[in-house]
Amino acid sequence: MAEILARPESLTKVPFHYCPGCTHGIAHRLVAEVIDELGLAEKTIGVASVGCSVLAYDYFNLDMQQAAHGRAPAVATGIKRALPDRIVFTYQGDGDLASIGMGEIVHAAGRGENITVIFINNSIYGMTGGQMAPTTLMGQKTTTTPEGRTKDNGFPLKVSEMLATLDGVAYIARVALSDPGQVIKAKKAIKTAFTVQEKGLGFSMVEILSTCPTNWGLSPVNALKYVKETMTRYYPPGEFKKPEGEW
Amino acid sequence: MAMGMLLAHAAIKEGFNSSFIPSYGPEMRGGTANCSVVIEKGFIASPIVTEPDVLVAMNSPSLLKFKDTVKKGGHLFINSSLIASIPTIKSDIHIHKIPANELALKIGESRASNMVMLGAVLAVTNLISLETALLNLNYIFKNKPEVLAVNEKALKIGFQSLKENKVKTAVI
Amino acid sequence: METVLMKGNEALAEAAIRAGLKVYFGYPITPQNEVGEYLAKHLPPAGGTFLQAESEVAAINMVYGAAGAGVRTMTSSSGPGISLMQEGISYLAAAELPAVIVNMMRGGPGLGGIQPSQSDYFQATKGGGHGDYRLIVLAPSSVQELYDLTMLAFDLADHYRNPVMVLGDGLLGQMMESVTLKPYIPAFPLEEKTWATRGRKNREPNIINSLYLDPERLFSHNQKLFKKYQEIAEKEVRVEVINEEAEFFFVAYGSSARISLKVIELLKEKGINAGLIRPITLWPFPYTVIAEKVNQSKGFMVVEMSMGQMVEDVERAVKGQKPVYFYGTAGGIVPSPQKIFQRTLEILEGGQE
Numbered sequence: 022m023a024e025i026l027a028r029p030e031s032l033t034k035v036p037f038h039y040c041p042g043c044t045h046g047i048a049h050r051l052v053a054e055v056i057d058e059l060g061l062a063e064k065t066i067g068v069a070s071v072g073c074s075v076l077a078y079d080y081f082n083l084d085m086q087q088a089a090h091g092r093a094p095a096v097a098t099g100i101k102r103a104l105p106d107r108i109v110f111t112y113q114g115d116g117d118l119a120s121i122g123m124g125e126i127v128h129a130a131g132r133g134e135n136i137t138v139i140f141i142n143n144s145i146y147g148m149t150g151g152q153m154a155p156t157t158l159m160g161q162k163t164t165t166t167p168e169g170r171t172k173d174n175g176f177p178l179k180v181s182e183m184l185a186t187l188d189g190v191a192y193i194a195r196v197a198l199s200d201p202g203q204v205i206k207a208k209k210a211i212k213t214a215f216t217v218q219e220k221g222l223g224f225s226m227v228e229i230l231s232t233c234p235t236n237w238g239l240s241p242v243n244a245l246k247y248v249k250e251t252m253t254r255y256y257p258p259g260e261f262k263k264p265e266g267e268w
Numbered sequence: 269m270a271m272g273m274l275l276a277h278a279a280i281k282e283g284f285n286s287s288f289i290p291s292y293g294p295e296m297r298g299g300t301a302n303c304s305v306v307i308e309k310g311f312i313a314s315p316i317v318t319e320p321d322v323l324v325a326m327n328s329p330s331l332l333k334f335k336d337t338v339k340k341g342g343h344l345f346i347n348s349s350l351i352a353s354i355p356t357i358k359s360d361i362h363i364h365k366i367p368a369n370e371l372a373l374k375i376g377e378s379r380a381s382n383m384v385m386l387g388a389v390l391a392v393t394n395l396i397s398l399e400t401a402l403l404n405l406n407y408i409f410k411n412k413p414e415v416l417a418v419n420e421k422a423l424k425i426g427f428q429s430l431k432e433n434k435v436k437t438a439v440i
Numbered sequence: 441m442e443t444v445l446m447k448g449n450e451a452l453a454e455a456a457i458r459a460g461l462k463v464y465f466g467y468p469i470t471p472q473n474e475v476g477e478y479l480a481k482h483l484p485p486a487g488g489t490f491l492q493a494e495s496e497v498a499a500i501n502m503v504y505g506a507a508g509a510g511v512r513t514m515t516s517s518s519g520p521g522i523s524l525m526q527e528g529i530s531y532l533a534a535a536e537l538p539a540v541i542v543n544m545m546r547g548g549p550g551l552g553g554i555q556p557s558q559s560d561y562f563q564a565t566k567g568g569g570h571g572d573y574r575l576i577v578l579a580p581s582s583v584q585e586l587y588d589l590t591m592l593a594f595d596l597a598d599h600y601r602n603p604v605m606v607l608g609d610g611l612l613g614q615m616m617e618s619v620t621l622k623p624y625i626p627a628f629p630l631e632e633k634t635w636a637t638r639g640r641k642n643r644e645p646n647i648i649n650s651l652y653l654d655p656e657r658l659f660s661h662n663q664k665l666f667k668k669y670q671e672i673a674e675k676e677v678r679v680e681v682i683n684e685e686a687e688f689f690f691v692a693y694g695s696s697a698r699i700s701l702k703v704i705e706l707l708k709e710k711g712i713n714a715g716l717i718r719p720i721t722l723w724p725f726p727y728t729v730i731a732e733k734v735n736q737s738k739g740f741m742v743v744e745m746s747m748g749q750m751v752e753d754v755e756r757a758v759k760g761q762k763p764v765y766f767y768g769t770a771g772g773i774v775p776s777p778q779k780i781f782q783r784t785l786e787i788l789e790g791g792q793e
Contacts, residue, residue, distance in 0.1 A: 033645075063641040066509070078647045084637035086508045086648040089531050092501035095493070099505025100637070102463045102489045103513065107639055125501070128494035273616065277445040280618045286445065287583075288616035292471060292554070312582075314702035315615055316695075318776050407445075 029053035031062050033082045042234035042241025044198040044248075045073060045141065049080055051208045052112070052139055055215055056083070065108040066100050068093045070122075072114035073147040091122025094129035097136045108218055110137040115156040116146045119180050123155075126184070133189025133223040137214045140180065140226055143233040144252065151236030156180075158255055163236070177255065181228045185261035191223030193261040197230035199249035203258070213263070222264050230256055270408045271324065271382045272303035275389075278396045278404040279307040287315035300330045307395060322393055324385050326368075327351065345389055347381060364392060364430060371425050377415070380422035387426025398427050443620045448583045449474035449613040452516075452542065452606065455590035457482060458624045462511035463489045465502040467521060470554040471610035472544035475516040496521035500528030500541070507537035508648035510636025512594055516542035518610070519560050520551060522568075529603055530569030533665070534650035538597035540590070541575075542606045544613040545745075547772040555772020556610035558694060561749035564607050565723040572662055574669045576604040576676065577722040579693040583617035589720070595627040600672055601635075607722060609745065611695045611774060678720035679729045686715025688788065689733050691754050692743040693719045695774065700743050702777035703784065712788060722750070730757035739763040741784055746770055 028034070031053035039045045056062050062083060069077035071090035078085035088096040093111035101109045118126050118140050129136065145163055146152040153163040153170060155178045160169040170177075185193045192214055196207035207229060214225035230252050232244035239247055269290055276288035289304045304317035319339040325331035326347045332355060338344050340360045348354075349369030357363060366388045368381035383405075390398050402420055409416050446454070453475045456464070464483055466476040480490045493499035499515045506513035517525065522543045532539055545560045547553040564577045576596050580586040586608060593604040637646045652658035682701070690700040697718040707714045717733065717740075719726050730740070739762050742751040751766045758764050767783055769775045 064639040066637045066639060068505070075651060078649055082640075082645055084640050084646050086505060086637055087535075087651055088504070089501060089527055092497070092504075092528070095498040095501035096505035096508075098491070098498075099463070099465065099502035099507070099513070100509045101505075102465075102491055102502070103506040103509035103511040104638060107509075124494060125498055128498065273445070276616060280443060280445050285618045287618075288445065289611065290614060290616075292610075292614050312617070312698075313705060314698045314777055315617065316611075316699060316702075316774055316777070318778060 029057045031056045031082050033080055035079050037080060038076060039073065040235045042232055042244050043073070044229075044231040047198050047204060048139065048141060048207075048229050048231065049077070051204070051211050052110070053081065055208065055212045058212070059215055059219065061108045061215065061219070064106070065110070066104075068097045068100070068109070068111040070111065070113040070117040071148075072117050074112050074114060074141065075148065077112050091117050091120070092125055093117065093122065094125040094134070094136070094138065098129055098132070098134050101134060101136050105135075108137070108215065110139060110215070112139045113141065114147070115140070115142045115144065115154045119155040119178050126180070127187075130184045130187050130224045130226070131189050133191070135218055135221055135223060136225075137218045138224075138226040139211070140228045141231050142180075142228050142256065143231040144177070145233050145236050147233050147236055158251065179256065181226070181261050184226060189224050190226070190262050192217040192225040192263050193228070194263075195228040195230065195256060195258045195261070197248050197253050197258050198232070199230070199245050199253070206258070210260070217264060217268075220268060222268060228256075230258070269301065269303050271386045272305045274386065274401060274404060274408050275395065276305050276307070277407045278400045281404055282396050282400055284309060285312050287312050289315055289317075300333050302330060302334070322389060322395070324389060325351065326382065326385065331355070343389075343392060345385055347385060349381065362392075364388060366426065366429055368426065371429060372422055375418060375421040375425055377418040377422065380419050383419045383422035384426035384429070387423040387428075388430045390423075391427045391430040398423065441620050441622055443618055445616050446583060446619045447474055447614065447616050448586045448608065449544065450478045451583045451587040451619045452590045452608075453478035453482070454621065455587040456514055456540070456594070457486050457488065459591040459594040460512045460624070461488055461514055461594070463491065463502075463506045463513050464515065465491050465493045465499040465506070465513070466515050466517065467493050467496045467499050469496075469518045469521045471546055471556070471613050472516050472518050472542065474613070475542060475544075496524040497528070500525035500532075503539045503541075504528055504532055504535070504537060507532065507539045508535070508637050510633035510638055512598070514540040514542065516544070518544050518546045519548045519557075522560060522563065526563075526569035529575065530571055530573060531650050532603040533569075533573035533575065534571065535648050536601040536665070537603065537648065538601050539603045540593045540597055540606065541603055542590075542608065545607065545609040547770060553772045554610065556612075556695060556774060557745050557770065557772055558609055558696060559746040559749065559770060560607070561722065561744070561746060564605050565725070565753075573665065574602070574672070574723055576600070576602060576672060576724075577607050578604065579607050579720060579722050580612060581694050581697045581718060583612065583615065583619045585720075586612060587619050588622070591624055592627055596676065598630065598633075599628040600668060602668070602672070607694070609695050610772070673724040676721060677724045677726050677729070679726035680718040680720060681715065681729065682718070683713065683715030685736070686713050687736065687738055688712065688714045688741070688784075689717050689737045690714060690741045690743060691717045691719070691730065691750070693722060693750065696743045696745055699775055699777050699780070703780045706777060706781040707784060710785065714784070719750075725753050725757075727753070727757040730754060731759070734758055734761045737762060738788065739765060741765045741767060741780075741787070743775060743780060744768045745774065
């Protein structure tokens, strides 16, 4: 019997520990599929960060390094500078990338570091139990903004828009894992990002709007609806920067 | 600094061990920039110089700061072009006054006063030979070959100032 | 072999290149800027990469990535920067990654100053970062040794898969001294780094990691690390003893050891037979070598450019059997041999208190 849906080569057989309705699993799968399709598995090194995806090294059937909180772009820089002909990607959440690791991501992008960053934005700290993230929307309730985020807590950061202003950046896109059509778009963006790296064009990043049903207090279905109807209003999907001309 | 570095470098060429410690940080930007050089036949115990055998003072602040540290029987070289009034100095050392800037001007380069002083030091102390110093000048001026000639002249004129004209040397 | 006059910071950078340094990451801080400057100029022609990181935090994590990729890598800094690196150093130790970290110590705490100091001894030898781990800590006391020990640092790091710190000070870094540029000869056979993450071609994936959520597994990881540390402590203690038959011993490392040698010369003129125990590895510390001198020595004088840090390890070695004296300066003041000499004379002539 023909296998219609198989596990990508670049994923291990370890079952994900993610909560029901969480889109980390989809994002993992998309990255693995892209690596398989581009034939990069044997030359790819992934960098796991700190947060819900801290165990990503268990799930990707790839050489992996686990980085300190926020430092994945620096670790990836170290790997890429040591082995320039390899493919290096980081997989980071919004707390890791946009809060504690803002310095590292900006400078990796500014240097045009030839790596790919998968940036999971679910607007909350998942692993530690639902605290405010730098990406938490105005009015959004978290355990540290019990009455909803106000301007006293500052405003949510639009990382893709910020980084797209930098000369070192080759490709930046924001996608949303809210329905099958969007998932297909997400995969396309991830594939573009890895291809940009393969061609040595510079820094590439895909921001993936993701769900956190557990900490949002929503059912999986309503969480997907929240991504589509609420998150994308503040964080519009799209390609913010891509290489010009033929590449 | 260049003077000390040349001395330390040339000493190695003569088979000695040597060390050179520069002052760094804010002192480099004026005041009493200084360096310590140790030249030894064997292993250098401490590269820190607290009682020098030879002290070269290029300006007044430096002279005031270090004049009392010279070891008994040691030599103090004073750049008399920049140090007009000489303070009281202990009597158990040799004092040499060299108008280094004037001598340097004579050969057309006032900035070469340091090499004039080094020439004078070599004339009195024989730490290393003048020939070795001349041969190794390019160590200091490797990026500026155009100033090599004038610095050679400076070393020589400094050397001669004490070798041939003992009048300016006051040995107390 | 060529003998040249070289600045300490540059000699160590040259040694690193010759030992096969592939990538260097660093952030400017006085008094070690010449390390990065030298490498920026000379590492690329030797086939390596120099990268100025945005911070010490980034630099040490770049080192982590490169070390995990299986190449020789290094960073250098001074006190305040080394403090920022502590997180990364803990991760390097935990993930058993070989890397060389240079600390050209300056006066602290806080921003402190830029003049030489030895006040990061505790930080280097007793932890610094979080968790149970050890760094191999090498303490050069001359420009020649900065050169030699930097080469050794890479070998020790690779052999034991452990970060190694070269603990110098602003004086050693800034001074110039004659140095013989010996060719690099590996201290251990160079082994292929089969554990490195270089792409999983023809094998199962390699993982560089320090996370063990299961307490039993973390405990056994700790035990594994400490078995390694025990082996290092047994095999890698390095120490120089000058004047084995002395009746009184100085204990000092780095620049302080050089100054102590001068004091020993001055004491000799007074007919006092003093010697020096100079730890070259600060971890592992030469407890046994010091203990062996307890019977013959009237006491021990520890000289440090700090308010007293290594003195605690000397006390541990002497175990109260003989007096342990301390002479320290801080803030960037280099101790004067004459003053230490005077103090030692007072102690020896005034009897032991």
